[in-house]
Amino acid sequence: MSFQTVPAEIFQLFIEHGSLIKIDKGHQLFQEGEKAENIFLIKKGVIQLSKETEQGKEITLRICGNDVLIGESSPFCQLNYHMVNARALETATLLSLSHHTFELLLTERPKLMMEYLQWAQIEIMKHQSRLRDLMLHGKKGALYSTLIRLTNTYGQKQEDGSIFINFALTNTELANLCATSRELINRMLNDLKKHQIISFHKGHITVHDLPFLKNEINCENCPLTICRID
Known part of the structure; x- marks a missing residue:
């Protein structure tokens, strides 16, 4: 995107x-x-x-x-x-x-200064929202919110409605994003794959049921300027 x-x-x-x-x-x-x-x-x-x-x-x-x-x-x-x-x-x-x-x-350039300050405020909100998800929704919520943010940042919409995350991540790297262990991430990813919520191939994840992930963490549908991983 x-x-x-x-x-x-x-x-x-x-x-x-x-x-x-x-x-x-x-x-x-x-x-x-x-x-x-x-x-x-x-x-x-x-x-x-x-x-x-x-x-x-x-x-x-x-x-x-x-x-x-x-x-x-x-x-x-x-x-x-x-x-x-x-x-x-x-x-x-x-x-x-x-x-x-x-x-x-x-x-x-005062006008440019205002642009920068407005942008900086959005960046603060972005980081606060991610910290909120990591703290409030547990390890499963941390993974789900991370996947949502990855779709918003690196997602490519496919013809069947799924979203291909055009950025390869190892399970260890994904675990580091979620502040948890690789073993736990492996189990949760395999469970999501079993229920056809996601699929993965050579480090690339495709999300097939984004509403499921959002519903599980009571997603507030934050603007795309905030719900990102970058």
């Missing part, structure tokens, strides 16, 4: 003033605790944002694709270090702007 996540005017700032960088698959863009000096726009590719627990378990917070901003929480708040890890799940091309330049450009 094609969706513009960043206001066109903000996007244009990066086109006009950003520096082009390339990150190979598997490499880190930045790590938790490193000094945060730049904000990034993904032109092409996929970047995973994650945190690691004290026990060494990785929890995936976002999977970000084309035209998504990352490192966006630092400008204007004096946060001088990264709070998450950013790793390329596939080779990625990004545009980078220093916080100082980004802040200066927005300050000089």
